[in-house]
Amino acid sequence: MSPREARALFRAGLRVPTSGYCAGHTQANLIALPRELAFDFLLFAQRNPKSCPVLDVAEEGETRASILDGDLRTDLPAYRIYRHGELAAEVGDAREHWRDDLVAFLVGCSFTFEGALLDSGVPVRHIESGSNVPMYRTSRQCRPAGRLSGPLVVSMRPVPAERVPEAVRVTSRYPAVHGAPVHVGDPAALGITDIGRPDFGEPVDIRDGETPVFWACGVTPQAAVMASAPEFAIGHAPGHMAVTDARDTAHQIP
Incomplete structure (x- = not known):
């Protein structure tokens, strides 16, 4: 199926790991942090490029990304909500938890x-x-x-x-x-x-x-959230990725 079709299924409530979905299309980890932590995360990713290869960054409050023509709040199979580093909830729809000050990062996935x-x-x-x-x-x-x-x-x-x-x-x-x-x-x-x-x-x-x-693994940012205990963060449920519109070949080198 196409990424758009897969995202529609997830938006409708399908909660499954996404390995094997949409062959040929890039999958990504999600971490969304308050704006005051966005630079810290960019620096963290730059210092740890194996585990945190950033593919895209949305504008503050935005729920779309250049490589994902959908809604970052609804179009993944499952999300994890963190408060002060503790897992507060795992949900299939993050809209009620999303905040206008969040900056969403899409991080490469194996x-x-x-x-x-x-x-x-x-x-x-x-x-x-x-x-x-x-x-x-x-x-x-x-x-x-x-x-x-x-x-x-x-x-x-x-x-x-x-x-x-x-x-x-x-x-x-x-x-x-x-x-x-x-x-x-x-x-x-x-x-x-x-x-x-x-x-x-x-x-x-x-x-x-x-x-x-x-x-x-791109769950490393969530491990950093758990260890560092920022006031708030949203991530994907591990293995339940953002299926993007980018092609795998865009990330392949000769």
Whole structure:
């Protein structure tokens, strides 16, 4: 389906992870912060480009973006509302929570390169199983900026050991949507103590002969919100992304 058709379904109440939706179109993470924090977040993103590659920034109070011809308050499957760093609600429609002083950022998402992984013969387990991608807080701290700080969040996909070089090669061509993995192998090196209990998303099977591969994740801004406790913020529910009108190829390098 087209991004417009998918957004209409989400606006009508469909709440599902968006991995595999609208092949060929870029997906994005959402973080909306009060104007007084907008510069801090831009600086945070500049200092942490692997986890926070900014694709678009809306004007203060605006609910549209140049790469999404829809409504940022209604056209994602689910939203998370944060107050003082605490998750206050998860909703399918953010209109009653939206404020005129919010600045919305769309941040690159690794779902964008999953089609290229599949095309190259690298399996994507959460698509196979119809589940949400597993995501983990790590022990690696992002570079702080202003009032924002927090841990790197990663997504994980198990890859057959012989296909890991191909997974690295394919994803390295998409630096605007996290690019190459940040870690391959032992989860403990990232401070992950139980690979079967992700902090966000759902666990997936890691089969014999497969290696866990970790990519920087656009839930990192929400981890910074939780760690830094600003007065208010809105994000997407992890895995429930903004499906934009931009094409994946716009973010691919030769």
